């Protein structure tokens with residue numbers, strides 16, 4: 320019952336938050352494939368209808384087909400790395416084919432600017448740097464070599480379309496990238512404050528919330544209660560039924576606690592088989608009432624493995640000018656007395 324901070328085990332819990340580290344890249348690959356498919360179809364059609372450029376349009380349709388094939392390949396194999404390389408290859412082929420066909424005219428060279436976002440996002444910093452750097456060097460060398468033969472660039476309808484299409488492509492890619500980066504960051508943020516086993520907040524988050532509530536007590540003189548909840552004889556559950564069953568008991572207790580408190584209360588796993596519940600705007604008598612209810616609900620509903628699961632609860636009301644350690648100390652002392660009193664009971668400081 321002392322603070323025994325344990326690493327949560329990897330067992331999946333119904334409450335537990337799962338995180339897929341490749342989700343971000345997968346979503347980018349899908350978005351890029353859709354963008355390429357739609358763009359190639361649209362540009363191919365514009366090339367035929369506006370410019371009668373059937374040969375150029377053929378390359379656009381090849382790109383469209385390539386995007387569809389890569390999508391199918393990825394759906395079947397789930398090989399993100401190969402699909403990403405194939406996509407970068409398809410983009411490169413398309414860029415060079417188009418610049419070659421346009422012979423550098425109509426600002427077609429601007430298409431090269433879509434390469435960095437695509438390769439960096441899909442292949443990562445290292446491979447993205449190499450590939451983009453090599454292609455840029457190659458392009459500069461070819462341009463230097465071909466300088467006398469290059470057309471003087473006129474501003475035409477083709478140029479306008481090229482510039483518009485590239486800007487649109489970049490806008491779409493960066494917009495999607497930023498959205499998925501924000502989602503990945505939010506998932507990481509959530510993970511950093513979550514106890515993996517129970518899905519409740521972890522100790523780091525509880526520390527922050529406790530500090531915040533202590534600040535409110537100091538400033539607004541509102542009552543605030545701390546409940547330290549500890550499963551009785553939990554070691555026996557582990558010893559008798561194994562750690563996996565012990566984990567299930569922890570998850571069940573977490574679920575019961577979570578579903579019987581207010582939204583404004585903050586519940587978390589303090590460590591091991593101990594939970595901390597912070598109840599703002601709650602005086603001692605209300606906190607004791609809640610603690611009794613929680614204790615009864617757990618005694619009634621948490622037994623899973625043929626053994627009675629009960630909790631002991633230490634309750635402390637926090638007052639002005641109290642330090643955080645003092646507040647926790649009070650709850651801990653009350654919990655200690657509850658254990659001494661025979662467990663399965665509530666004691667206040």
Ligand SMILES: Nc1nc2c(ncn2[C@@H]2O[C@H](COP(=O)(O)OP(=O)(O)OP(=O)(O)O)[C@@H](O)[C@H]2O)c(=O)[nH]1
Pocket residue numbers: 320321323325326327328516549550551552553554555557561562563564565566569590591592658662
């Ligand atoms: N299965 C499982 N067990 C844990 C976890 N974290 C801590 N424990 C176990 O919790 C048990 C706590 O044992 P004790 O500190 O002796 O407490 P207790 O048996 O509950 O006894 P009292 O608190 O005095 O009623 C230890 O056996 C720990 O290994 C966990 O994440 N999963």
